[in-house]
Amino acid sequence: MKATAGVFALAFFTSALLAGTGQAEVSSRCADCHFAHRRPPSQWHLSEWDHSAHGRANVGCEKCHGGDPTTFESFLAHRGMLSARNPASPVHRANLPRTCGGCHPAAFAAFQKSRHYELLQEGNPDTPTCVTCHGNVGAYLLSPKSLYAECANCHAAGKLAPRSDFPAEGKIMLTSVREVRASLDEAKTLIKRINDKARRDRLELELEDARAPLLAAVQSAHMFVFDQMQDRLFIARKRVDMLMEELANPQPIGK
Ligand code: HEC
Ligand code: HEC
Ligand code: HEC
Ligand code: HEC
Ligand code: HEC
Incomplete structure (x- = not known):
């Protein structure tokens, strides 16, 4: 096989x-x-x-x-390639944020504001780096449940940094991301079916307006302090709710 x-x-x-x-x-x-x-x-x-x-x-x-x-x-x-254990290797755990961040600058920028990053730079081996959550080749996006488990590996009673509120917050935030994303997908499908081109174009712009704060929210997730993420999710949710309402109640023709 x-x-x-x-x-x-x-x-x-x-x-x-x-x-x-x-x-x-x-x-x-x-x-x-x-x-x-x-x-x-x-x-x-x-x-x-x-x-x-x-x-x-x-x-x-x-x-x-x-x-x-x-x-x-x-x-x-x-030639010139270094083993992952070499502190100068681009895949050494402390250097991964920069290596991955070359192509994912927004995630990197947010991550740099986190306590996790600070510890990583100090050579602390017990702090998460990019591949802790995304796998060695960055292949995975965690579900809310698996994110909870990931945070709880370190933030739970008896673990190295016991703060059991952190995993719970992470799970709530990611669940919210998933809900808004699902609503956006639903709105997208509904908009595609609209025959009136002017209306379709206008709603598509509104859809983009709702998507932007969602993308920003996901990026600020990498600070792991979720205040900013919460604000952005709130705006995204409000916009997508308004959009869904408009889709459910088309304005009379000739408006
Ligand atoms: C002609 C075949 C060949 C090419 C081309 C090749 N590799 Fe390898 N590579 C191997 C083999 C075979 C090994 C295993 C060597 C060993 O451990 O005996 C290896 C080992 C490695 C290792 C592990 C080194 C370690 O320290 O354990 C990495 C990482 C790696 N290759 C990455 C790459 C990358 C990145 C490239 C391209 C820039 C590349 N390889 C090109 C055949 C190749
Ligand atoms: C050379 C550029 C480059 C590097 C380096 C890179 N990525 Fe990516 N990454 C991409 C591209 C291109 C995509 C696919 C398009 C997209 O989703 O934006 C992607 C997608 C992703 C995704 C989304 C996966 C999905 O299923 O939607 C994650 C997560 C990710 N990368 C994490 C990482 C991590 C972690 C590293 C470092 C270990 C890394 N990336 C290094 C370019 C890169
Ligand atoms: C403690 C866990 C965790 C760590 C560490 C982490 N991420 Fe993420 N990452 C997430 C979560 C959660 C999401 C949101 C998943 C979703 O959108 O469904 C995400 C989403 C992403 C995405 C896709 C969404 C986007 O922004 O376009 C990329 C790319 C990404 N991370 C890159 C990185 C990079 C680069 C690093 C290191 C600097 C990193 N992540 C470190 C948990 C983590
Ligand atoms: C998105 C980044 C990324 C990409 C793309 C990637 N790797 Fe890796 N690779 C890693 C990370 C991170 C590790 C784990 C390093 C560690 O053990 O801490 C790793 C480990 C390895 C190892 C184990 C030996 C070692 O150096 O520790 C080999 C061999 C390897 N990779 C080869 C490859 C080959 C071949 C490809 C292309 C098919 C590839 N990798 C693509 C990030 C990547
Ligand atoms: C590999 C272990 C590990 C994982 C996984 C991990 N953390 Fe941490 N985290 C730490 C350590 C260690 C600290 C530093 C605690 C200290 O300074 O006392 C920390 C600090 C923090 C802080 C800052 C606390 C402060 O007082 O400044 C927050 C917030 C945080 N983590 C949230 C999270 C969230 C949310 C997740 C999951 C998405 C997560 N962490 C996953 C190890 C981890």
Whole structure:
């Protein structure tokens, strides 16, 4: 089974290369060679990457690990690459916020304001970094329940930083994000069905107006102090509620 998946992935990369999908970048040779030489434990890492938003968006191995992705020569490809345990490695836990943050600047900016980040910079091994919640290749978004469990690994009675209110707050915030997101999706579907183009265009703008504070809310989540997030979610929810009301009660024609 695994060999088949590897061959499939190789075929995929090769065809992506041949098709020249318009991506200026060379498809990562790191991935091609590593799929051909799968071995534990990194085979899990590989299939996680393959199925992740990063794999789909062609965010190659070198974007996190460094190295030269243009060569099939193992020695050249790995030259200068540091083991994750080396404090100078881009995938060392203390450096991940910066590495990931190169492409996710808003999450990084918020994270830098957190106590977690401060501790990470001090070399504290018991504080979360990006991959604690998103997995080593950034493949996961947590559900409210799993976020609760993640926070409670450290913030619960008898744990290293006992504040059992933190996990509960995290869960409430993320549940709220999910609800607003679901309403936005529903509104989007309803708007698509509207025949009157002027009305559709106007409501689409309103939809974007409601989405913006939601995106901002998710980004401020990375401060882990949720005041700002709560304010943004409140605005997003108010806007989407108004939008749903408008959708339910179309104004008379000729308005
Ligand atoms: C020609 C094949 C090949 C290419 C190209 C290649 N790798 Fe590797 N890589 C391997 C093999 C095989 C190993 C295992 C070496 C060992 O541990 O014996 C390895 C090991 C590694 C390791 C683990 C090193 C450690 O310290 O344990 C990382 C990380 C890695 N490669 C990333 C990359 C990245 C990133 C690229 C592209 C810039 C790349 N590789 C290109 C074959 C390749
Ligand atoms: C989004 C960032 C990211 C991407 C993309 C990524 N990795 Fe990793 N990789 C990591 C992190 C983080 C670790 C864990 C480091 C640790 O053990 O603390 C890791 C660990 C590894 C390891 C274990 C050896 C080591 O250095 O600890 C190998 C081998 C590896 N990656 C290879 C790859 C290959 C091959 C690809 C492309 C198919 C890839 N990675 C893509 C972030 C990434
Ligand atoms: C070279 C740029 C780049 C780097 C480095 C990078 N990402 Fe990403 N990331 C992307 C792109 C592109 C996407 C997919 C498009 C999108 O959703 O914005 C993405 C998506 C994501 C997602 C959303 C996944 C989903 O299912 O919707 C998460 C979470 C994420 N990245 C976390 C990380 C983490 C954690 C790291 C570091 C370990 C990291 N990223 C490093 C470019 C990058
Ligand atoms: C303690 C857990 C935790 C840590 C640590 C964490 N995140 Fe997140 N991240 C979340 C949660 C919760 C969400 C919201 C999930 C959702 O939208 O469903 C999220 C969402 C994201 C997203 C997708 C949404 C967006 O902003 O577009 C990205 C990208 C992301 N995080 C990157 C990062 C990066 C980079 C780091 C490190 C600097 C990081 N995260 C650290 C919990 C965490
Ligand atoms: C890997 C362990 C770990 C995880 C996971 C973790 N934290 Fe923390 N957190 C800590 C440590 C350690 C501190 C520092 C406590 C101190 O300074 O006494 C801290 C501090 C905080 C603080 C700042 C408290 C203050 O007094 O300034 C908040 C808020 C917080 N965490 C919320 C969260 C939330 C919410 C989650 C889940 C999304 C979470 N944490 C996940 C370890 C963790």
